[in-house]
Amino acid sequence: MSGEQKLTKFIQAVEDWTKSKYLAPVNPPEDIELVLNASTDDIKSWNSETCNINAFKLYAYAEYIETENTKEKNILEWSESSIWFIISGVLNQYGGQYSKWQEKYYGAVRENPLASEILKIKNHAEARVRTLDGKHNRIIKMAETLSNIARRK
Numbered sequence: 001m002s003g004e005q006k007l008t009k010f011i012q013a014v015e016d017w018t019k020s021k022y023l024a025p026v027n028p029p030e031d032i033e034l035v036l037n038a039s040t041d042d043i044k045s046w047n048s049e050t051c052n053i054n055a056f057k058l059y060a061y062a063e064y065i066e067t068e069n070t071k072e073k074n075i076l077e078w079s080e081s082s083i084w085f086i087i088s089g090v091l092n093q094y095g096g097q098y099s100k101w102q103e104k105y106y107g108a109v110r111e112n113p114l115a116s117e118i119l120k121i122k123n124h125a126e127a128r129v130r131t132l133d134g135k136h137n138r139i140i141k142m143a144e145t146l147s148n149i150a151r152r153k
Helices: 003-020 032-036 040-045 048-087 101-111 113-132 135-152
Strands: none
Touching: 003 048, 003 113, 032 048, 048 101, 048 113, 048 135, 101 113, 113 135
């Protein structure tokens, strides 16, 4: 079984568990781009109700971003533990007694096709996690700002 197939099986198991607990799937709200890219003049023209509706959309989008970030972190942790599981038995065959663990780790991964494939998955997941890190908090601040504007109107 390839790394992609194992990952797909893992993701499906997590999604099946989520559905069994009746946790609603989180989708990005409609027209979120309009809210995120609104100009100052646009925001000034919004009445109190529109500000509150758009703040809610931002909160919903923050939830969506956090859900996606959590999924990527799950993939990252899965890939890391899978690589260690695969190479742990042969790690000592790479490098000497005083070799750094990184030298042993990457040597063992390079020699194992499945571990190499999972390493690519891990690197992609790391990049996606770094892309999403902090975005949730910034969107929450935007939503709070809109809520404050709505109160002042």
